[in-house]
Amino acid sequence: MTSSPIDTPRRTGRSRRRTLLLAVLAAGALTAGLLGATAAERHGAQPAMKQEQLTLQRNADALLALGVTGVQARLSASDGPESTAVSGVADLASRQPVPADGHFRIASVTKTFVAVVVLQLVAEGRLALDDSVESRLPGLVAGNGNDGRAITVRDLLQHRSGLHDDYPDYASAEDFRQHRNDTTTAAQTVARALAHRPDFAPGTDWSYNNTGYVLLGMIVERVTGHPWHQEVQDRIVRPLGLAHTSWPGAVPTLPQPHAATYQRFGDGGPLVDVTEQVGAGTNGEAGLISTTADLDHFFRALLGGRLLPPAQLALMQRTVPVGKDFEALMPGARDGLGLFARPLSCGGAYWGHEGGDSGWITANGATADGSRAVTVSLSGVQIASPDDVRKIAQAENTLIDDALCGAA
Numbered sequence: 001m002t003s004s005p006i007d008t009p010r011r012t013g014r015s016r017r018r019t020l021l022l023a024v025l026a027a028g029a030l031t032a033g034l035l036g037a038t039a040a041e042r043h044g045a046q047p048a049m050k051q052e053q054l055t056l057q058r059n060a061d062a063l064l065a066l067g068v069t070g071v072q073a074r075l076s077a078s079d080g081p082e083s084t085a086v087s088g089v090a091d092l093a094s095r096q097p098v099p100a101d102g103h104f105r106i107a108s109v110t111k112t113f114v115a116v117v118v119l120q121l122v123a124e125g126r127l128a129l130d131d132s133v134e135s136r137l138p139g140l141v142a143g144n145g146n147d148g149r150a151i152t153v154r155d156l157l158q159h160r161s162g163l164h165d166d167y168p169d170y171a172s173a174e175d176f177r178q179h180r181n182d183t184t185t186a187a188q189t190v191a192r193a194l195a196h197r198p199d200f201a202p203g204t205d206w207s208y209n210n211t212g213y214v215l216l217g218m219i220v221e222r223v224t225g226h227p228w229h230q231e232v233q234d235r236i237v238r239p240l241g242l243a244h245t246s247w248p249g250a251v252p253t254l255p256q257p258h259a260a261t262y263q264r265f266g267d268g269g270p271l272v273d274v275t276e277q278v279g280a281g282t283n284g285e286a287g288l289i290s291t292t293a294d295l296d297h298f299f300r301a302l303l304g305g306r307l308l309p310p311a312q313l314a315l316m317q318r319t320v321p322v323g324k325d326f327e328a329l330m331p332g333a334r335d336g337l338g339l340f341a342r343p344l345s346c347g348g349a350y351w352g353h354e355g356g357d358s359g360w361i362t363a364n365g366a367t368a369d370g371s372r373a374v375t376v377s378l379s380g381v382q383i384a385s386p387d388d389v390r391k392i393a394q395a396e397n398t399l400i401d402d403a404l405c406g407a408a
Helices: 035-042 047-064 107-123 153-157 173-179 186-194 211-224 228-240 292-303 310-316 324-329 386-404
Strands: 070-077 080-088 262-264 271-273 340-343 349-352 355-357 360-367 372-379
Touching: 047 070, 047 080, 047 372, 047 386, 070 292, 070 386, 080 292, 107 153, 107 211, 107 228, 107 292, 107 310, 107 355, 107 360, 153 211, 186 211, 211 228, 228 292, 292 349, 292 360, 292 372, 324 386, 349 386, 360 386, 372 386
Parallel strands: none
Antiparallel strands: 070 080, 070 372, 262 271, 340 349, 349 360, 355 360, 360 372
């Protein structure tokens, strides 16, 4: 596969379009199933557990009603069995049900994995949050007012670098078909950003930034001698036994089982199956494939103190306000280091990270002690208007809040 030239507006960035919550939408009259409730009844679940299952299913169906083609959700808790809910279809051709254990591209949820690796290196004394980008990647971030001497590792983790993101999208269905297997290197992504002046002086404001995590992936490789995804594998995936979490690299296919995802190019255009593409797997801001079970396990382990020493976990949870555009969709959200804090209706806060890419949206959350975690994956999502964005964000927020407050 050939790399796309840096000045060609092709690859990457569906997650970047609104990275944390939204990617794209598909309408249609779709079927829904209440599989988990009957499973819970067969296993003699307690009434509270049955109610949690019913609520999870109701909220999954509510997301389907907004126009997505498929929804899968999973609630994991230390005080009971898992609850799962699926709604919609795995693909528009066969109309088979969405698999409850389906694989999907987690997009920007990858950032939390990268942040954990960075903070593990901090705990080992091999890296410091106040290290400048220049000290770790000499001469890379310079020009057009960009200055790697003024940007710290902490700034990159917390979206306070001021670097300008430049992520072109596919221009049409034909453009997608021709270039869906193109790859983009980390150096190319950084160079695109540096062709612009910074959006603000480092450390003075907040703006969600993918290029910063590409740089973090490069720093991890410079410090360890290994690509960021290998460090994720060795430090997180293998120790936790996340058997269904992987880095696809330049492989465009997904492991089975999985739902298909769709994108509409232009108003009124047909839905195009965009499931198979290289995606952003070559960079550190996105790229992993996972399942709801593995993501629940990961976030429960992280918040439960199994991946970081207490000092580094506390640093990860030291937050700043998010920008106004994110606040509108994520009320009360604050940004830590690769983690977002959100208020719970039952009191306290939950922690997680969201992502979207080519029709996929992933949302998740875990309680502060890691005792409960929930992940929801949407496939075949398209956004036709700002109102669509708001409705999907609200429905996701409701699903997560209800799941995490279920035992309150």
